[in-house]
Amino acid sequence: MAIAGLSHGHVDWVFNRPGKTDIVLVGVYEPDRALAKKYAKRYKLDKNLFFDDLEKMLDQVKPEAVSAFGANSDHITVVRACAPRKIHVMVEKPLATTFADAQEIQTLAQKSGIHVLTNFETSWYASNQYVEDLVQEGKLGEIRKVMVNDGHQGPKEIGVSEDFLEILTDPLKNGAGALMDFGCYGANLMTWLLKGEKPVSVTAVAHQNKPEVYKSVDDEASIILQYPKAQCIIQGSWNWPFSRKDMEVYGEKGYAIAVDATTVRQRLEEKSPEAVVQLKPRPAPYTDPFSLLAAVVSGRITLDKYDLYGLPVNVTTVEILEAAKESAMSNKTVFLK
Numbered sequence: 001m002a003i004a005g006l007s008h009g010h011v012d013w014v015f016n017r018p019g020k021t022d023i024v025l026v027g028v029y030e031p032d033r034a035l036a037k038k039y040a041k042r043y044k045l046d047k048n049l050f051f052d053d054l055e056k057m058l059d060q061v062k063p064e065a066v067s068a069f070g071a072n073s074d075h076i077t078v079v080r081a082c083a084p085r086k087i088h089v090m091v092e093k094p095l096a097t098t099f100a101d102a103q104e105i106q107t108l109a110q111k112s113g114i115h116v117l118t119n120f121e122t123s124w125y126a127s128n129q130y131v132e133d134l135v136q137e138g139k140l141g142e143i144r145k146v147m148v149n150d151g152h153q154g155p156k157e158i159g160v161s162e163d164f165l166e167i168l169t170d171p172l173k174n175g176a177g178a179l180m181d182f183g184c185y186g187a188n189l190m191t192w193l194l195k196g197e198k199p200v201s202v203t204a205v206a207h208q209n210k211p212e213v214y215k216s217v218d219d220e221a222s223i224i225l226q227y228p229k230a231q232c233i234i235q236g237s238w239n240w241p242f243s244r245k246d247m248e249v250y251g252e253k254g255y256a257i258a259v260d261a262t263t264v265r266q267r268l269e270e271k272s273p274e275a276v277v278q279l280k281p282r283p284a285p286y287t288d289p290f291s292l293l294a295a296v297v298s299g300r301i302t303l304d305k306y307d308l309y310g311l312p313v314n315v316t317t318v319e320i321l322e323a324a325k326e327s328a329m330s331n332k333t334v335f336l337k
């Protein structure tokens with residue numbers, strides 16, 4: 001595996017996987033030489049791993065896969081370089097900053113026969129998988145309302161790196177602020193739960209509670225997705241008192257709440273009290289995104305058509321996010337075609 005970009009704060013995970021040998025790092029593309037030098041020193045990396053030209057790196061080290069850790073807006077550039085070379089790609093969420101880029105990525109992937117995965121931490125939460133099983137087994141009944149809450153105190157408040165903060169607060173590089181950074185989780189999960197179904201309409205409100213900190217992007221966003229028989233409320237925030245990633249699913253028969261990665265609260269019938277279910281973490285390779293990438297590329301696992309990491313779900317996720325930005329800017333509901 002090679003890395004494309006070092007400015008995204010999640011990239012450190014690659015270098016902090018003690019005891020795991022499922023990936024071998026063969027190259028790092030980073031045009032910012034000071035940033036490249038910082039990472040080389042921090043993790044004692046061979047300077048010969050580093051390149052300031054993406055295509056040169058791909059041609060020289062010939063990776064099986066590339067994991068992109070630059071700005072969201074750079075994902076399309078990475079896929080354009082990798083697809084003709086039959087190199088698989090994994091990007092950090094979301095897939096792209098625009099629906100046009102997402103569609104082009106899908107076209108390039110299909111034409112070249114490569115996987116393009118999107119890493120969402122919530123994809124490998126045992127709790128979300130458990131709730132989805134309840135839905136598929138009919139134990140909740142048909143979905144009527146879903147509420148997804150994601151966020152933290154704010155990227156500056158939690159101390160992300162200056163390089164990462166510069167991306168997150170740039171409306172072109174990140175796509176938006178909290179609306180994109182955390183709204184993407186709910187759009188991803190709801191599209192997965194409904195097996196790729198698109199909402200009829202998207203209504204969003206975005207706001208700057210802290211304009212002195214986040215001058216160019218929103219730090220608070222609420223998105224309502226309306227389906228023929230269901231509604232999803234997505235709350236993405238850089239104003240929570242602490243970090244949270246939880247999902248509530250209400251059906252005709254009962255409800256289930258994924259409280260955290262391994263805890264579910266459920267009530268499956270009116271006469272029964274609410275119960276708490278404690279789950280074990282999912283087994284390998286569903287333990288971290290790089291293990292999953294290695295398993296997919298090597299053919300050890302095959303993703304379902306509507307997998308949380310897959311293109312069908314994530315192209316629709318970007319379509320929803322673009323509609324949400326349009327709605328927030330126009331103060332109007334946006335109807336999808």
